[in-house]
Amino acid sequence: MSGAGKRQRLTLRIAAIPMGLLALSCLYPIFFAVNNALKTRHDYMLDRFGLAMQPTLDNFVQAWTRAHLDEYFLNSVIATLGAVILLMVVSSMAGFALASLRFPYRRFLFAVILSSLMIPVQVVLVPFMRTMLALNLVNTHIGLILSYTAFFLPFSVYMMTAFYSGLPRELIEAARIDGASLLQVWWHVMLPLGTPALVTLAILNTLSCWNDILISLLVMQKHRTLMVGISALKGQYSDQIPLFTAGIVIAAAPIVVLYILFQRRIVSGIAVGAVKG
Amino acid sequence: MARVELKQVSKSFGSTDVIRDVSLSIEEGEFAVFVGPSGCGKSTLLRMIAGLEETSGGEIFIGGDDVTDAEPADRGVAMVFQSYALYPHMTVADNMSFGLRMAHRPKEEIASKVGRAAKILQLEEYLQRKPAQLSGGQRQRVAIGRAIVRDPKVFLFDEPLSNLDAELRVQMRVELAKLHRVLGNTMIYVTHDQTEALTMADRIVVLRSGRIEQIGTPQDLYQDPDNAFVAGFIGSPRMNFLTAIVQAGGRLAFGGQEMDSPAQTPLEPGRKLQLGLRPEHLDQDKGVDLEAKVEFVEAMGSTAYVHATLATGETIIAERRSSQPRTGDKIILHFAPASARLFGEDGQRIR
Numbered sequence: 001m002s003g004a005g006k007r008q009r010l011t012l013r014i015a016a017i018p019m020g021l022l023a024l025s026c027l028y029p030i031f032f033a034v035n036n037a038l039k040t041r042h043d044y045m046l047d048r049f050g051l052a053m054q055p056t057l058d059n060f061v062q063a064w065t066r067a068h069l070d071e072y073f074l075n076s077v078i079a080t081l082g083a084v085i086l087l088m089v090v091s092s093m094a095g096f097a098l099a100s101l102r103f104p105y106r107r108f109l110f111a112v113i114l115s116s117l118m119i120p121v122q123v124v125l126v127p128f129m130r131t132m133l134a135l136n137l138v139n140t141h142i143g144l145i146l147s148y149t150a151f152f153l154p155f156s157v158y159m160m161t162a163f164y165s166g167l168p169r170e171l172i173e174a175a176r177i178d179g180a181s182l183l184q185v186w187w188h189v190m191l192p193l194g195t196p197a198l199v200t201l202a203i204l205n206t207l208s209c210w211n212d213i214l215i216s217l218l219v220m221q222k223h224r225t226l227m228v229g230i231s232a233l234k235g236q237y238s239d240q241i242p243l244f245t246a247g248i249v250i251a252a253a254p255i256v257v258l259y260i261l262f263q264r265r266i267v268s269g270i271a272v273g274a275v276k277g
Numbered sequence: 278m279a280r281v282e283l284k285q286v287s288k289s290f291g292s293t294d295v296i297r298d299v300s301l302s303i304e305e306g307e308f309a310v311f312v313g314p315s316g317c318g319k320s321t322l323l324r325m326i327a328g329l330e331e332t333s334g335g336e337i338f339i340g341g342d343d344v345t346d347a348e349p350a351d352r353g354v355a356m357v358f359q360s361y362a363l364y365p366h367m368t369v370a371d372n373m374s375f376g377l378r379m380a381h382r383p384k385e386e387i388a389s390k391v392g393r394a395a396k397i398l399q400l401e402e403y404l405q406r407k408p409a410q411l412s413g414g415q416r417q418r419v420a421i422g423r424a425i426v427r428d429p430k431v432f433l434f435d436e437p438l439s440n441l442d443a444e445l446r447v448q449m450r451v452e453l454a455k456l457h458r459v460l461g462n463t464m465i466y467v468t469h470d471q472t473e474a475l476t477m478a479d480r481i482v483v484l485r486s487g488r489i490e491q492i493g494t495p496q497d498l499y500q501d502p503d504n505a506f507v508a509g510f511i512g513s514p515r516m517n518f519l520t521a522i523v524q525a526g527g528r529l530a531f532g533g534q535e536m537d538s539p540a541q542t543p544l545e546p547g548r549k550l551q552l553g554l555r556p557e558h559l560d561q562d563k564g565v566d567l568e569a570k571v572e573f574v575e576a577m578g579s580t581a582y583v584h585a586t587l588a589t590g591e592t593i594i595a596e597r598r599s600s601q602p603r604t605g606d607k608i609i610l611h612f613a614p615a616s617a618r619l620f621g622e623d624g625q626r627i628r
Binding site for chain 2: 168170171173174175176177178179180184188189192193
């Protein structure tokens with residue numbers, strides 16, 4: 001008994017070594033960025049890998065003001081928030097319809113939505129761009145919000161449909177007998193009951209929208225989002241690594257905070273998408 | 278309160294006919310029970326009255342109004358589901374008042390109606406709880422409360438007691454019957470449990486394969502079934518059916534015995550029939566006797582059900598109240614000829 005326990009503990013310890021290395025490889029870049037963001041340009045030249053001896057917040061101030069990260073940050077917040085709210089409303093309604101209502105070509109429609117999950121963004125870039133130009137949506141926040149919504153909607157609809165399919169039909173029927181219209185059923189019953197799935201979706205979609213470069217690079221050519229702005233910093237300030245890393249820290253901070261707050265939800269959300277349906 | 282009338286109602290899912298040509302009227306204030314084996318269409322019929330299933334053919338009237346194509350909410354019905362279907366994110370009070378809130382009724386009216394229903398159902402102390410914090414029986418009462426609050430013309434119950442344990446089921450059965458007496462509304466109740474049907478119904482509608490087999494009071498169905506299906510479905514344990522051959526002179530040969538036909542209809546010799554004998558009628562002191570060998574005894578305390586084989590090899594179940602035989606014993610079962618029911622090979626009753 002104790003022999004087996006010991007052997008098991010040994011196996012666990014050996015397994016911990018690659019895990020530790022993996023964690024280190026994830027954490028080190030963050031440490032590198034934060035550490036160097038706190039150095040002056042001069043300090044960085046002298047010692048790239050050493051700890052910041054005289055930490056300064058100057059780089060953050062510089063990045064925020066001189067490199068226009070304040071404007072980019074706002075653009076990202078508007079686009080992400082707008083897209084996430086729109087995604088939640090639309091996917092919850094679509095999920096309700098696809099899971100609970102009976103209408104012609106319902107299965108076909110669901111199959112089409114599912115199949116669009118399999119088409120990568122890059123493949124549809126040309127028609128996408130032409131459409132955006134034709135609709136005068138380039139360089140507008142609305143344009144970016146709609147683009148994000150369009151590209152991330154299939155997964156969201158799929159997940160909400162899978163979630164709502166698990167709810168008993170009688171709930172909707174009871175509400176119908178109670179005199180609720182379809183919209184009222186959605187608002188009073190489906191939306192509150194969908195909260196667990198919607199929270200997960202909100203987090204996953206926030207990650208996707210906030211971290212996106214490709215779509216926003218195309219749609220927001222004049223007003224950059226934060227991620228595009230950070231990529232541009234690399235070219236503009238290639239000799240100012242501390243300023244650049246400060247930008248990276250500013251861009252990553254909201255997502256890291258979100259991740260720490262909702263770690264469990266993110267993991268379970270990925271599982272919902274994987275197992276159900 | 279309202280009369281419910283179905284005129285040649287039918288329903289098909291694709292090419293499958295679930296309800297075929299059902300005509301039926303349920304009187305004002307009546308407690309009607311739809312009963313039948315699973316898949317007989319009883320729930321579908323109820324859902325059609327509720328408006329949850331579209332009607333493929335025929336007409337449905339509630340209180341004289343044609344509601345065949347009306348929305349569920351416009352029919353004046355309230356329904357209690359087997360799964361209760363309580364809104365899990367709402368409190369008991371919110372669950373019960375949902376329908377009134379949807380109808381934009383004034384706050385005072387909602388409060389007084391919810392209060393009255395809570396009082397009738399003894400739910401007053403649970404009004405602020407969520408369904409998850411209630412027991413099965415309490416949830417059931419909330420679901421009934423939600424129906425009462427709407428003041429419907431007709432109550433619809435879809436197997437409301439199936440999810441409760443045996444003891445609670447008996448208790449709720451009594452409470453529902455009391456409720457019907459207090460409220461006086463028309464009630465339609467669906468169950469597969471013939472005990473529930475017999476104990477609660479003013480009238481029972483027996484369904485099979487989407488057709489009505491018989492409509493009648495519990496006594497009618499028990500005493501005077503129209504066919505072998507109803508005779509077998511109503512009563513527990515179910516009626517024994519023995520093959521009987523008509524002899525010359527109209528006598529019947531069955532189970533190694535002979536007797537005069539209990540039916541008035543003249544029977545031609547050689548015809549094969551089914552003789553129905555209820556287990557509880559096989560415990561007489563005299564009458565026709567049937568010799569049987571005991572295979573198995575189900576002791577129920579005050580009574581016992583004896584499973585036995587006859588001379589013809591047919592099995593028979595008989596109730597024994599006084600003496601309880603043992604496996605392997607030879608016993609004589611007595612029954613009064615008048616208690617036997619006769620059915621043709623097609624299952625139709627021969628009177």
